[in-house]
Amino acid sequence: MRCVSLFVALSVSLCLSAPAQAQGQAQVHKSAFEDHYADVNGVRLHYASVGQGPLVLFLHGYPSFWYQWKDQMAEMGRDHLAVGLDMRGYNLSSRPEGLEPYTMPHLIEDVRQFVEKINGAGKKFILVGHDWGANVAWVFAMYHPEMLEKLIIVNGAHPFISERELRENPAQRLASNYFFVFNKYLAPGEQPVDENDTKESATRRAHSGFVDAEVKSGRYTEEDRQAWIDAWSQPGSTTAGLSYYRANNRNPPFNDRHPASTIPKSWSAAEITKGAKATTITLPTLVIWGLKDTAILSGHLSGLEKLVPNVKVKLYPDDDHWVMLEKARPVAQDIRSYIDNTQGFPKESVFRGSN
DSSP states (O other), X not given: OOOOOHHHHHHHHHHHTSOOOTTSOOOOOGGGSEEEEEEETTEEXXXXXXXXXXXXXXXXXXXXXXXXXXXXHHHHTTTSEEEEEOOTTSTTSOOOSSSGGGSHHHHHHHHHHHHHHHHOTTOOEEEEEETHHHHHHHHHHHHOGGGEEEEEEESOOOHHHHHHHHHHOXXXXXXXXXXXXXXXXXXXXXXXXXXXXXXXXHHHHHTSHHHHHHHHHTSSOHHHHHHHHHHHTSXXXXXXXXXXXXXXXXXXXXXXXXXXXXXXOOOOHHHHTTTOSOSSOOSOEEEEEETTOSSSOGGGGTTHHHHOTTEEEEXXXXXXXXXXXXXXXXXXXXXXXXXXOTTTSOSEXXXXXXX
């Protein structure tokens, strides 16, 4: 792997000290990061990196890519090797065909082999995950706790709590109706996902939803928007992202529109974690949560300490599923503070203030 050049190091420094934008948030540009590829587990994985030192690995979710972590990576890159991985199927990484390549064992093994390749065998690292990246991070911590120093989760469902919520919480079943659509279990009137990855469709997506909200807020530039358009234009990337849901039966057993008799399989934590060394995660864990998340409801925080006894929780009451974009610098500082001083981080805390 190439060393970070003086130009890149200076770029990060300048970006971090740049004048604040409308919400007091510095812009970090793609030029601050280096691109690499790693051939592991039968696929070629693209990743971006910045800095040198102990490894902090960032895993994205759907429908995303490494770029969602750019601000947090820039912060940790000051004294760590901060790496944002394009998970298999996404952006510039390989896209295997079919569903089986997207089952959880392959996703876990991607991370294991990738880390050993860039970090060396026997060296611990810090794992940060969001959404599907968090699903993988939770299970990775059960399979390979010996490889981790700390675990950080941002709005990501713990597999066992998620199964409980999908089975027992009507509000979560309703919020998760999109799972059925993703998995092609369509109720009357529901339309399938458009899986055409054209430049035109990617541009439409980037001019609505969370990317457009970031541009309108001033936290993103048009260059940032273009980065998402480029990633979403990669042929087959939408289908590959949806394959994570389809291959792992990521859906409730039923809801008001989808009777149980029409759903052949649903999310099973036991199946997802089969072969794990332990399902209780004892290593230091931080959970950062935007409470306005309408997809993964805050019921996922209830009972978490029973399965993750060394957990600490930071709540963002005014932010949603994309809190790492909406409060990029505060979330970066949370990650920094927790990594630098786990013992000094409050057991439970709430974000108060602005960017």
